[in-house]
Amino acid sequence: MLNLLSALCAINAPSGKEAPVREYIISQLPDDVCYRVDALGNLLVHVKGKKPSKRRVMLDAHMDEVGLIITGITPEGLLRFSTIGGIDPTVLLARRVLIENSIEGVIGATPIHLLPEEKRLEAPETDKLYIDIGIKNRSDANKFISPGDTAVLEGGFERLGEHGILSKALDDRVGCAVLLKLLQTERDYDYYVSFSVQEEVGLRGAKTAAFAIDPDCCLILEGTTAADLSGVAEENRVCALSHGAAVSFMDGATLYDKEMYHETLKLARENGIAVQPKTRPSGGNNAGSVHVSCGGVKTCAVSLPCRYIHSASSVCDTRDIESMYRLAATWLRHYCSKELS
Secondary structure, eight states: OHHHHHHHHHSOOBTTOOHHHHHHHHHHSOTTOEEEEOTTOOEEEEEOOSBOOSSOEEEEEEOOBOEEEEEEEOTTSOEEEEEESOOOGGGTTTOEEEETTTEEEEEOOOOGGGSOGGGTTSOOOGGGOOEEOSOSSHHHHTTTOOTTOEEEEOOOOEEETTTEEEESOHHHHHHHHHHHHHHHHOOSBOEEEEEESOOTTTSHHHHHHHHHHOOSEEEEEEEEEOOOOTTOOGGGOOOOTTSOEEEESBOSSOBOOHHHHHHHHHHHHHTTOOEEEEOSOOSOOTHHHHTTSTTOOEEEEEEEEEBTTTSSOEEEEHHHHHHHHHHHHHHHHHHHHSOOO
């Protein structure tokens, strides 16, 4: 599965530009699954299993990553931009970017030597940052760049020590990798999978996917914030690397079905799968759209703890990825075989 994850993370696909990820996923799908692409760009997959499921089960992961969108060009040829998704401005300073997969640039930063002392500890404002592509004026820049072009923060896929991974776009290419692995291995029951678009800009693709599939229950596979760092109070750590996948009871977009939350934790314990609760109800994911779709959908979120999320250098633990995959497979078999209550 790490080979799948590495290939997926290497693809540049900010929100609205998910086609390269979708094309790669399609190339890896088993020949006997049915799929279609909807008008928004979601990839919807149906697995015909050995036996019918007792309920209509959906699993979802989003294909998009955070990025930048060009909004204008200064007379000096520097590029103004806005963020696509939630990015801390402090991770942007002096960061290399790739525009439309072809043009290298760097986000300019005022040298510390030129900053007044009182400004050195202040966080930068995104609207005061610019991308430098080495062009001397607006006229020349217009030959290569147009407003609406998108960029991603550059960052390679590297191994850190025995179990660590460093990469951009772990949120949520890890969910995509897990779903691909499930599609290649789990065939006991019928089920549906959504590789959705535009999660980072408002949980949009998952809404249309849920209405198309009309599931009885749904599992969201996601990357989530881990703040298990020196100086962070225990109650603010959210979740921690190497402690297993994180299961949410609440976040900024969803109050999760209590029975399903406890049953998911129980499934993990009974099957020897490392798991932890996501202890701070912050952020959000596609569950926020899915659980209020159709006539309401019982929804669960299983997430990979990621340090430095939404940056070019997110860090995760391979043991947590394995935990996430095992729990997703166990959850899928359980809810496909369980009668509707």
